[in-house]
Amino acid sequence: MNTSEATKKTADLYAKANDAFFDDDYDEALTLFTDLVKLEPENAEFLLKRCQVHQKLNHLECALEDGKKALDLLKQGSRSLLARAHLQLGITLHRLNLFTEAQTHLEQSKELNPNEKTLVTWLRKNTEKLPKIEEKLEIAPPTPAPVAPAIAPKVVGRHEWFQNDTFVTIEVFLKQVKPEHVDLNFFENSLSLSVKLPNGSNYSLELEPLAHAIIPKESTYKILSTKIEIKLKKAMVGIMWGALESDNDQGTTMAATSSVVKPKKDWNKLTSEVDEEKPEGEQALNSLFQQIYKDADPDTQRAMMKSFVESNGTCLSTNWSEIGAKKTEVKPPEANRGEIACRVIRTCRKLGIATVAVYSDSDENAPFVKMADEAYHIGPSIASESYLNGEKLIAVARKSGADALHPGYGFLSENADFADQVINAGINFIGPLPNNIRVIGDKIAAKVFITEHASSIPLIPGYNGTDQSVERLESEAKRIGILRKFPVLLKASAGGGGKGMRAVYETSKLKEEIEAAQGESLRAFGSDQLLIEKYFESIRHVEIQIFGDKYGNVYHINERDCSVQRRHQKVVEETPSPAVDAELRVAMTSAAVELGRKLGYVGAGTAEFILDEHSKKFYFLELNTRLQVEHPITEAISGLDLVELQLLVAQGANLKELGVLDNIQYKGHAIEVRLCAEDPDNDFGPRTGVIHKWSPADAAKYIPGVRFDTGVEDGSEISIFYDSMVAKIIVHAPTRAEAVRRMSAVLARTVIVGVTTNQKFLISIMNNPRFQSGTFDTNFIQQEKEHLFPVPHINDVKNSMVAALLFDWTIRRSQQVHLKNIQTGWRNVKWRNKRLNFAVNHGHELQIQYDYLGQPGNDKRHLFKAHVLDKDSAKAGEDVDELPIEIILFENDLGKEVAGPRGVQGCKGLLRCTIDGAQQHFYIAEDVKDINEKSVFVHDFVRGHQVELVKLDRLKSKSAAAEDDRVTPYTSSMPCRVLKVLAPSGTVVKKNTPLLSIESMKTEVKILSRHDGVVTMRVEEDQLVDARVLLCSVDDVKK
Known part of the structure; x- marks a missing residue:
């Protein structure tokens, strides 16, 4: 390969890596930047880019190593890159809680590049543990909210810039700007802006030196209520600026008509004059872009839009209104929490839109709060006093100056009254029209509408009347159950997600279940209205994604199969459905689109159907007037960003003119699983706790098409107040069989320690022959119970018991101050082994008996032999016939403390050992409930899931205690x-x-x-x- 080919290869690889980073595909970005570092190991810029990716993936030790290497390479290099190296090192050290070292590097970065805005922004959000640095860098600390710890301060003003061949345009975003309070001066190589704000403070923008010279007399500006638009005429037409400000201390000197001018031109007049003339400059570029965009294929359109966003407007005109969208000037608050809040914020970041989050007491330190540009506390953890309080949400939107609100899903996302309140407050609701929600979002109203306006769509027989008394509901349920045979299904009219839903199999349980369903629906959605349907136990659950706009256009984006469910809640979703052929797909998507058009539906919606796979008959269930949890699999096969489409539609985009939903080329197969904090072995009961370790699969670095959507991180608490979902794991592959195989591998390599989850259960589903064949229905979990919930065997947890023993031994040995060679435990008598008792997942008791055999020579390895027994054998003192487990413990980093409840400390870390000749790795965390109870969470990388072992006092263990069995x-x-x-x-x-x-x-x-x-x-x-x-x-x- 010659030099030019190598250079081209490097440039192409660098472009792909940046694309992956821009698309939040950090695993792919890591792979590509690693390839670049291999090609040029002494390229400091590549190392700094990889350092940023490691930070995003929480690989802080790796980020630190890359940052230090880059710094060493830059000691005599570029001043700008050196400032970046110090900045990335400072951020990494701060996240590692090495605050003194972090402060040193951040100060050096500021000294090298005092105009670095990334540093200033970061410090404003993260200086709570760096109190001295604010003073040295003259940055005001954030003002704490009256009801919560300090949050990121509101940005008073910000500016963006873009250009064409003739002009550079700068937009300064402020609130309530008055012309008489604006002082603006142009120079050949600089710009000075000062604005007096209504609150008495001043906003100033000093750009000196500019990257190139301008012609002040031919430069103009316009003052609006929310921004100042400045249009600078380039002295050298046709030169594209790489930056707004120059790194050159002197700037670029060129001849210009004047050295200083206070501009007086009215831009409105200038614009009207230009409109009457032949388009040129920016307008000509606009027209050209619109024509290319309109005629382009979907992939090209997406690339063009992405090019615009990446370049901050330097590639294309910013007048989106003519192609069906309007550039957002202010931030939409996210009126939700958890992973969906993170998901919306990521797309807003991609589009250059600032965001506002709201949070309750429980979510004060949640990742979505840290991701948002601003965050506001709105009340206690109970949803009715925070996320379900519409008045508080609207108050935050007003206070933050936002002009749009994204409701996410759940909570108030399908509440028509709330949508009305948002719109009446002058705020754009990023969702369907309130009347859409009233007519079809409410399941009772939906059935009435379909009966009257879309009678060709089949409905499930049932009751959807306005009389919601318990007596009437009970009477109707009995009628349906007798007429069409039990079971019957009680369903919340105002929501979904399995909340307020009950299958009732006998008359005697009706009243009790109706009251329970009403209560659950009221708490989840603010409404206790129910409808009653005949319950079909063995059918497929298939849904159609639709999208509509304000111009009557409605499109579908194919189907999703959501038949694998527990408690009427989806566990696994996939697209395309194994049960839907081409003819059936046309029928179902046509029904969904027809319904959308009859409604005049706007935004994202999902028409859900039940399908009899044998007869190919389908019945309408509901239309969810929001983004679905499972939307990522549709994004995977279509290449679309559905949140981006929501934002465009809310801003007035015409989907037909935009063209991205015409002739979608669907590719491959996608599967999503919901990783939930629940116990499948105990009827999927929800579980709470602290996540001591969250590590999305390392396999994602090597397996293409893997995506994690989550709202948790190390230290996140799963509380009682909200949904149990921890993360969504999405896999996209060329075929269904390959997608299933990849999902099984990714699940097995995903580490979550500290909270009981359904991880092992999900792996069992992926490995189930019936699921792999695609021949399943909504009763799949019940029918495959024997295979999905195998009887626990001692061998399933034997290795985890060994890891817990080694963890316990290591921690106790590290706490010894003297005589470390004398063994800890019950005895030091050589002929009597030592024992530990554990309750496995709060159930079956096991005992591990072990002997420490010492260290061979000066080796750092420790040798053990052990036996694992069930409680009955241990209690009887039976001899063990099987061969002992041979164990080698290597040196481990196992002393890191982790805070438990009430300030009690535990430990965590990675353990490496050899068990019967096979070297294995475990991640272990200790959770100290109180002084009498310790849980050891062990993630077994071989089996791919966590085991919780509660350490028991052998003298007080369940098997030894004389309990009162009465x-x-x-x-x-x-x-x-x-x-x-x-x-x-x-x-x-x-x-x-x-x-x-x-x-x-x-x-x-x-x-x-x-x-x-x-x-x-x-x-x-x-x-x-x-x-x-x-x-x-x-x-x-x-x-």
Whole structure:
């Protein structure tokens, strides 16, 4: 390969790497920048780019290493790059909590490049642990909110610039600008702007020296209420500026007509004059772009739009209104939380749109709060007092100066009254029209509308009347159950996601389940209205993604199959559906588009159907008037960004003129799984806790088409107040079989430690032959229960037990101050082995017996042999016939402290050892509940999931304790809220009698008596309780 070819290859690779970074595909960016570093190991710029990618992926040690290498290479190099190296090192060290070193590098960066805006912005958001640096850099610290810790300060003003061959245009965004308060001067090589603001402060913009000279007398400006537009005439027409300001201390001197001019031209007049003439300059470029864009294929259109955003407007005109969009001037607040807030913010960043987030007490330190440009506290953790409080959300939008609001999904996203309130407040609602939501978002109103206006779309028989009394609902449910046979389905009219949904199989349970469904719906959506339908147990659940605009255009973006469900909530989604052929796809998408057109639907929506795979008949379920959780798989096969489309439609885009939804070329197969904090072995009950380690799969670096959408990070807490979803994992591959295989591999290599999840269950689904064949329905989990929930075997956790033993031994040994060679444990008697007892996932008890064999020579390895026994064998003191486990422990970094509840400290780290000749790795974290209980979370990289081992005091373990077997205690498996006491103290109950109902993560759970007896209730209604708290007990008087 000659020099020019090598240079071209490097340039192409660099462009692809930057594209991946821009698209938030950090794993792909890491691979590409690593290839670049291999090609040019001493290229400091490549190292600094890879350092940034490592920061995004939370690979902080790797980021630190790249930053230091770049700094060493730049000691005698570019002043600008050296400033960047110090900046990236400072940011990395700050995230590693090395604040003194971070401060040193940040100060050096500022000294080298005092105009670095990235540094100033970063310091304003992150200087809470660097109190001295604000003073040295003369940056005012953020003002703390009255009800919460300090948040990022509101930016009073900002500026953007773009250009064509003739002019450089600068837009300065401010609020309530008055012409008499503006002082603006042009010079040949500089610009000076000063604005007096309504609050008495001043905003100034000094650009000196400019990258090239300008002609002041031919430069103009215009003052609007929200911004100042400055149009600078280039002295050398045709020269494209690489930057607005020059690195040259003297600037570029050129002959110009005047040295200083206070411009007086009225830009409005200038514009009207130009409109009457033949288009030239910027207008000519606009017309050319529109023609190319209109005639281009979807991929080219997307590349053109991306080119504009990346270049900050230097490639194309910014007058989007003529091609169906309007450039957003101010930020939309995200009226939601968690992963969907992060998802919306990422697209806004890509489009150069500033964002505002709102957060409750529980979410104060959540990733979405840190990602947003501004964040406002809106109340307590209970959703009804924060995320469901529309008045507070609108108040934040007004306070922040936002002109648009994105509702995400859940909460108020499908509340027509809220959408009306937003619009009436003068704020753009990024979602369907309020009337769309009223007519079709409410499931009862939807059935009425379809019956009257779209009767060709088949409906499920049921009741959707306005009489919502418990008596009427019970009567109608009985009628449907008798007429069409039980079960019947109770469904919340105002929402989705399985909330407020109950399948009822017998008449005697109707009243109880109706009241429970109404309560759950009210708490989740603010409405307790229900509809009743005949429940089909063995069908496919297929939905169609639609998109409409304000001009009557409605498109579909194919189907998604969501048939794998538990508790009526989706677990796995995929597209295309294995059950839908070309003919059926046309029928279903046509029905969805017809419904959208009859409605005059605007924005993103999803028409959901149930499908009888054998007869090919389908029935309308509902139309969700929001973005769906599973939208990423549609994005994967279509190449679209649905959030970007939402923003464009909200700004007035005409989808037909935009053209991106015409003739979509669908590629491959995509699968999404929902990683949730729940316990599949206990009826998918929600679980809470602190995530000690979150590491998206390393496999994503090597496997193409992998995406993680999440709102958590190391240290995030999964609380009782919100949904249990931790992350969405999306895989895109050429075929379904390859997508399934990749998903299984990615799941097995994803590390989440500290919270019980459905990770192992999801792997079981991917490896299930019936799922792999694509022949399943909504009853799949129940039908495959034996295969998806295998009986636990001691071998499944044996290696995790060994890892827990080594972890315990290492930590106790590190805490010894003297005589470290004397072994810790129950005994130091050589002929008597030492023992540890653990309860596996709060259930089965196991004991590990081990002997420490010492260190061979001066080797740093430690040798052990061990046996793992179940509790009954350990209790009986039986001899172990099987061969002992041979163990080698290598040196490990296992002393890092992690804060537990009530300030108790635990430890975490990566452990490497050899078990019976096979070298293995485990990630382990200790969670100290209190001084009497310690949980050890072990992630086994071979089996691909976590095991929780509760360390038991052998003298007080369940197997050794003489418990009173007459009294059965009922404890909370997680933090929760007591909704209703159903059996007060003294109540005589039968087996399976409901004792009380509790709520966690918006899910209601009933506690049932396990035998006959007399109740002693320990809690009261509306009480918040921690995990493993005694709720009540039942005394079996017969014993």
